[in-house]
Amino acid sequence: GNSVTQMEGPVTLSEEAFLTINCTYTATGYPSLFWYVQYPGEGLQLLLKATKADDKGSNKGFEATYRKETTSFHLEKGSVQVSDSAVYFCALSVTTGNQFYFGTGTSLTVIP
Amino acid sequence: DAGITQSPRHKVTETGTPVTLRCHQTENHRYMYWYRQDPGHGLRLIHYSYGVKDTDKGEVSDGYSVSRSKTEDFLLTLESATSSQTSVYFCAISERSEGAKNIQYFGAGTRLSVL
Numbered sequence: 001g002n003s004v005t006q007m008e009g010p011v012t013l014s015e016e017a018f019l020t021i022n023c024t025y026t027a028t029g030y031p032s033l034f035w036y037v038q039y040p041g042e043g044l045q046l047l048l049k050a051t052k053a054d055d056k057g058s059n060k061g062f063e064a065t066y067r068k069e070t071t072s073f074h075l076e077k078g079s080v081q082v083s084d085s086a087v088y089f090c091a092l093s094v095t096t097g098n099q100f101y102f103g104t105g106t107s108l109t110v111i112p
Numbered sequence: 113d114a115g116i117t118q119s120p121r122h123k124v125t126e127t128g129t130p131v132t133l134r135c136h137q138t139e140n141h142r143y144m145y146w147y148r149q150d151p152g153h154g155l156r157l158i159h160y161s162y163g164v165k166d167t168d169k170g171e172v173s174d175g176y177s178v179s180r181s182k183t184e185d186f187l188l189t190l191e192s193a194t195s196s197q198t199s200v201y202f203c204a205i206s207e208r209s210e211g212a213k214n215i216q217y218f219g220a221g222t223r224l225s226v227l
């Protein structure tokens with residue numbers, strides 16, 4: 001079946017620290033992979049995506065590389081800011097059934 | 113921002129009453145989805161639609177029904193609300209199911225409490 005597993009939270013970092021949030025997946029076929037971010041009281045917003053192996057998605061200093069050999073799509077940022085505090089969701093989509101599959105989310109708090 | 117409006121934004125209701133949540137889009141996207149978000153579960157798909165009057169079940173469809181009579185509107189109905197349906201409900205839309213435009217855009221959510 002299709003599923004996403006992401007690291008448990010919550011994660012607390014100091015400003016300017018390096019961030020990694022791990023995400024691994026199981027999928028039939030060749031999925032597209034996504035990271036979404038949810039700020040308090042809001043819906044999810046697309047952060048970045050990758051549609052094939054070895055693609056790197058990037059946005060706002062965040063990056064993630066689609067690794068088929070390790071079935072992973074880890075989110076990284078070199079220097080986090082207080083404004084990055086949010087919940088981050090890894091997701092995959094498969095064309096069969098037109099569905100997305102989301103991880104459980106990782107809460108990030110960045111302290112000054 | 114994608115033009116997605118969910119209504120109501122907050123609702124408190126009693127067990128056993130019917131509840132309808134509305135999702136309205138102005139993007140003319142073909143695909144629409146209803147999710148629920150619960151702690152420890154992330155987002156779980158309830159139902160989705162791939163066109164007017166074309167809908168299908170998701171992972172957690174029991175106790176929910178949907179209707180899509182127009183491209184822009186997707187309704188979620190709880191026929192007889194239960195406390196286990198207390199959750200935050202999100203609507204999402206997407207233009208395509210594959211390729212570069214296979215991106216889901218989310219509404220702001222509806223917080224439902226069933227007492």
